[in-house]
Amino acid sequence: MVNKSLSILYSCILVFFVCGHLEAINSRPLVIILLGAPASGKGTQAAFLKEKLQIPALSTGELLRENRNNKTKLGLEAEQYIDKGQLVPDEMILGMLFERLNEKDTQKGYILDGFPRTLGQAEAYSAKVGSSVELLVINIDAPDSLLFERIKGRAQKEQRSDDTPAILEERLKNYRLQTAPLVEYYRSQHLLYQINGAEDAAKISSQIMAIIQDKQRALASSSP
Ligand code: AMP
Numbered sequence: 001m002v003n004k005s006l007s008i009l010y011s012c013i014l015v016f017f018v019c020g021h022l023e024a025i026n027s028r029p030l031v032i033i034l035l036g037a038p039a040s041g042k043g044t045q046a047a048f049l050k051e052k053l054q055i056p057a058l059s060t061g062e063l064l065r066e067n068r069n070n071k072t073k074l075g076l077e078a079e080q081y082i083d084k085g086q087l088v089p090d091e092m093i094l095g096m097l098f099e100r101l102n103e104k105d106t107q108k109g110y111i112l113d114g115f116p117r118t119l120g121q122a123e124a125y126s127a128k129v130g131s132s133v134e135l136l137v138i139n140i141d142a143p144d145s146l147l148f149e150r151i152k153g154r155a156q157k158e159q160r161s162d163d164t165p166a167i168l169e170e171r172l173k174n175y176r177l178q179t180a181p182l183v184e185y186y187r188s189q190h191l192l193y194q195i196n197g198a199e200d201a202a203k204i205s206s207q208i209m210a211i212i213q214d215k216q217r218a219l220a221s222s223s224p
Contacts, residue, residue: 029109030055031133032212033116035182036140038171039150040197041204045140046113048205053212056105059113063096064088065160082162085170087178090120098128109133117179122186136215137186138208142197144172 032049034042046057064082067075074096078088097115100106116122151168154160162171186192193211195204 028132028134029107030212030215031109031129031135032111032208033135033137033186034111034113034140035137035179035186036197037142037144037147037175037179038168039147039154040140040142041150041201042113042140044201045138045204045208046111048201049111049208052205052209053109053111055109055111057111057113058097058100058106058115060093060097060115060117061113063100067096083167085162085167085174087117087174090118090124093117093121094124097125101128116182117175119178119181119185122182134215134219135191136193136212137191138193138195138211139183139186140195140197140204146198147172 030053034046036042043059046059049055050057064075064078068079068082069075074092078092081088093115101110116125148165148168151163151165154163162168183192195207197204199207
């Protein structure tokens with residue numbers, strides 16, 4: 001009981017400290033990019049960070065599913081790619097995401113879950129935001145066997161049309177071809193942090209929070 005209260009108190013202090021720092025030191029909004037294969041745990045961590053940091057979590061997969069459910073032109077065009085385990089073309093993703101970024105709630109920073117997924121998307125995003133944001137990229141790395149295991153569980157719970165072993169195989173192939181090169185792309189810009197996705201979710205969350213704190217400390221010590 002005492003331990004639990006202490007841990008809640010500690011979390012509150014941590015959030016207060018991190019959020020305070022986000023605004024006080026860093027006038028540029030923090031953008032956290034979550035990279036990782038399908039079912040690597042990006043969505044879980046995005047939800048955690050959204051709550052902790054009180055900034056929106058933007059998932060291009062989720063935005064596409066909303067469009068699909070609402071039967072918009074974009075949603076109907078995108079579904080043929082999604083159901084084959086292929087990536088939706090860059091122009092469609094960029095238009096959809098950039099429109100979302102115009103909303104006011106993104107001004108204090110946001111989390112990107114599942115974007116960018118190609119070099120073209122990463123470059124277009126970077127050209128759009130320029131140096132107006134502080135980027136931090138987290139790559140959640142997990143072995144294929146674990147991804148398949150998780151997809152099986154998720155398919156039963158969420159009933160996603162693309163959560164089948166055959167489509168996952170295709171999504172993983174496309175991930176390796178088109179998305180994995182982003183790890184090097186961001187590493188070469190010194191923006192990348194690696195996380196072991198085989199750890200349990202709570203441990204990953206605390207590792208990500210520690211990375212964010214370190215980043216804020218580094219920014220604080222380098223600011224004039
Ligand atoms: P997710 O929910 O992130 O696993 O995305 C589900 C599906 O939506 C992916 O398998 C792709 O077909 C599509 N998708 C989501 N985000 C992107 C993106 N950034 N670029 C291209 N396709 C995407």
